[in-house]
Structure formats: C-alpha cells, structure tokens
Amino acid sequence: MLNIFLLALPIYILLSIGFLAVRLRYIDGAEVKGFGSIILKIFLPAMMFLAITGNPLNETLRWDYIFAYAVGSLAIYALGFTIVRLSGRSFGDAAIEAMGMSCSNSAFFALPVATLVVGPEVALQCFALAVLVENLLMIPMAVSLCEVGQGKAPVSVRGVATSILRNPLTVAAIVALVWTGFHLPVPEPADQVLRMMAPVAAPVALLIIGGSVAQLSLRELDGGVARIVIGKLLGHPLAVALVFMLVPSVPDPMRVAGVLGAGVPMISIYSLFGQRFGRLGLTATAQVLATILSFFTLTVALRFLQP
Template identity: 40%
Template sequence: MLDIFGITLPIFLLIGVGYLAVRLRIIDKPQVRGLGVFVIHCALPALIVRALVSRPLDETFNLYYLLAYGLGSLVVFIGALFIARRRRHKPLDASALYALGMSASNSGFIGYPVAALVVGSPAVAAMALNFLIENLLIIPAALTLAEVSSQRGSSARVVLIRTARQLLKNPIILAILAGTSLALSGLSLPTPVFRAIDMLAMAAAPTALFVIGGTLYGLKARGMAGDVTQIAIGKLIVHPLAVLLAFLALPPIDPVLMTTGILFACAPMISVYPIFGQRYGLGEITAATLMVTTLAAFLTISLAIWLLQASSLFVVS
C-alpha cells in the first residue's frame, strides 16, 4: 500500500501547495483563475496535440474505449437525474447539476496526472477521448436541461444551438480537431514549433494540480451533508463501477486502456462545477461538493489503484 501512496501522495501534495499558496497570500484567487485559463487554453491543448501527432491515429482513437467510457458515464448521468428528479423531487436544473457532478470527471486536472503516473503515455490518448465524451455528451446534456428548466424563454433547440457554438470555441475541442487533422494529413510540425508545444504540454499536470488546490481554499461544506455525500459517492464510487461494468460488457480491450478509463472515472468532478452551479443558484452546494469530493479522492483513488493491482484484469506499473 505504501507504493500506492507513493503514486497518489505527490499529486495531492501539489494540490496542497496550491491551497497553501492562496491561504498564505503568496498568490490570490484571481491569479489562480488566470493559471486555470493558461491550463485550459494553452497547456492541455498542447498536451493533446503532442499526443495526437506523436503516434499513429489508430492507437489514439479506440472505438471500444469511447463506447465503454461514454456508456458508463451516460448511465450514471441518467440514473442520477432520475433519482434526483423522481425520488428526491429536486427541480430539473438542480437534478441536471447533480447528474453532471456524478458523471463528468476532472480528466485534465486530476485524472490525467493520476493515470500518467500509473500507466504512462496511454493516459494522454485516453484523456483526449474523455474530453470528447465530457464536452460533446455529458456537459451539453446537463447544461441543456438546466437552461430549459431555468425558464429563460429559450427552447431546447435554441439552447442546443447555443451550446454547439460554445463547443466550437472550446480550446480542448479545437486541439483535438487540430491534432487529428495533422495526424491524418501526415504533415510534421517544424521542430521549433513541436518543442514549444512539448514545453507547454509538460506544464499541464503540475499547474493543473496547483490550480485545484488554490480553488479549494475558502470553500465550505456546512449544512449540506446529505446532498454532498450523495454526489460524492456517485462520482467516486458509482461512476468508476459503471465504467468498469461497461468495459466488461463490451468486447475485450487493451487492459492498459481499461485501467486508464477506470482511473479517469475515479477522479473528482470537473473543476468548473461550482461555476455552473452559481449560474443556477447552486453555487454553495456545488462548491462544497467539489471540496469534499476532491479531499475524499485521495483515499478512494489510492484504494482503486490497490484493487487494480490486485486484479489480473488490469495493468498497473
């Protein structure tokens, strides 16, 4: 178990460095948000482009991985939406946000650093595929339902068009399109350009973890135990199990990719979760849930790695 903590502890120590930097006023929240913009708009896109142009395209895009991870995430999303809406009688916008929190992982800021330490380079390809599922399926579905519920006078069709336009401006989606186009064309990037992209890509993981830590400072989780616990359990336990079952239900896949997918599913929810929550009057609970889930993930991810190591179905270095 100590070797597992050797994998997860550095990740959460970097998160702790970000937290302490804000707490000690070495850096303030607006500066942390600026670093987050750097990660989303520069470092992660560079990481994706580097991965796509550095290996054959058929090694990156795996249909069974997309189906398994997408199916597992979608089942959790629909199940969480049903429970929140029908069983707990939450409004549709709140139900959609609860479902989003349980089914969309923080693939770039936490999932990738964890998976990269466990399985190595395949984590980058899996991250690109996860971004497709999260940005083209889970997040648009949640925001469409929440927008319709908020009674802003917009039809579902208008909301979908607006969401599609936003996706076309998403730097992650643009990086996937650019990297795929380069890989299909067979063109090679000039050496100085590739080196610049490589330097940006190397900054992605540590900066992302620092940003998560800085974001957590000041968040509180008082008086929301029931909802926070439900969303956290759904994200950290139900989502990985659903992805695992989806992998086992589909034709056999490379054990490394299956391991990677489960590790990504073990990550907490997306870091912009509280931002979405604020838009629909759920800022406090989404912020509290992000904090609790991220802290609890230290134990659940360590346990998941231990279980993966103990099973012959998976590959853990």
C-alpha cells in the same frame, strides 16, 4: 499498501501546496485563476494536439474506449438523475446533481493521476479521448437539461456548437484530428516545443486545483451533497469499469486510466455552473468534499487497478 499510498501521495502534496499557498495568502486567488487560464488555453491544448498527432489516427481514435467511457458516463448520469427525482427534488436539481456525478475533471486532475500510474503516453491518449466525450457529449447535454430545469427553452443546436467550439481543448482536438487525418507531419521545432510544454501542465494543474478549492467553502451539507460525492467518486468509476468489462478490446492500461479518470472529482467549473443555476452552495460543497475524499477513494482504487 504502502506503495499505493506513496504513489497517490505526490498528487495530494501538490494539491495541498496549492491550497495552502492561497489560504495563507502567499498567492492571490486571482493569480491561480490566471495560471489556470494559461494551462487551459495554452499548455493543455498543446498536450491534446501532441496526444492525437503522436500516432496514426486509427491507433489514437479508439472507438471502443470512447464507447465504453461515454456509456459509463451516461449510465451514471441517468441513474443519478433518476435517484434525485425519486427523492422528490426538482428537474433542475436532478440535472445539476447528475452533472456533478458524471463529468470528471480530466484536464486538471485525471491526467496527472493517470500519468503517474500508466505513464504519459497512455495517459495523454486517454485524456484526449475523455475530453472529446466530456466536451462533445456530457457537458452540453448536462447544461441543456439544467436550462430546461430552470424553465428556459432548451439551448439551440447552434448555441451548443458555438459553446463547444469556444473550448480550446475541443478546438485543439479537432485541429489535431484533421492534421492527422491528412497525414501531415508536425515540423520538428513545433514538436520539440510541444514536448517541452507537456511535462509542465500536469503538476501545475494540481496546484491550480488546490488553490481553487481553497477559494470554495462548505456552505451546505445535505442529502444532495452526499449523492453527488458518492455518485462521482464511486458510481462513475464503477459504471465505467463495468462497461469496460463488456469491451474486451480496450488494452488494460487504458482501462486503468479510464476508471481512474472517472473516479476523480468533478469538473473544475462545477461550482460556476452551480452559481449559474442557483445551486452554488450545493455544488461548491460537493466539490470541496469530493476533492478531500478522493484521496481515500483513489488510494483504494489504485490498490486494485495498478498494472
């Protein structure tokens, strides 16, 4: 058990450093946002491109993994949505709560965690596939349902497509898929640059998460917060793990990375969606608690999942 604790500890030390740096005003919150933009728009797309072009397309684009991760995520979204509605909350509340249960912070949290456990090669591949599921399916679907819950017309297909294509990770994935599909070689200087950038993104991403959480606050504690946190840290990884059991072709290291990815806190911009849809207190509180409690849930998960 001590080995598992020591494996998880560096992750939360980096989170704590980022948290304290902002809380103690050593780093301004605006600087954290700037670092986050650099990682999101430059380093993570570079890693995405490297992950997809590093192997033949038929090896990188694992449809069995995509299927299992997508079905598990959709299952917890549907279950969470139904539970919230049965509790008497509105359609909009159900949509935003279910979003928190089913959309993981793959870029800033899952990738560093999986890298420590299964190594950078498997972690990068699973990160690329998870980002495709989240950015092409889960987030557009969740935002569309939130819009419906606000009494607005559903977003158009064109609007969803535009939003997807503005995401640098999605753009990097599409470019990499086309590049690999045409069997184009990555020039040696470009490959070297990408490999120099890859080790930087994961630790800096954890610092950014810590600094971002330091700028949030516990504004409300109610049943909705509890539902979101339980659904995200327990329901989502369990749902993904169950579907992986039905898809035996997925290699064990990828299963581990997938379950860990489902078990991390929700997407970093969850509180921004909460603000947009009038539930900032709910989403910010859930995000803070999920980040804190994930130390314990991920430590337990590592106990059973470590290869």
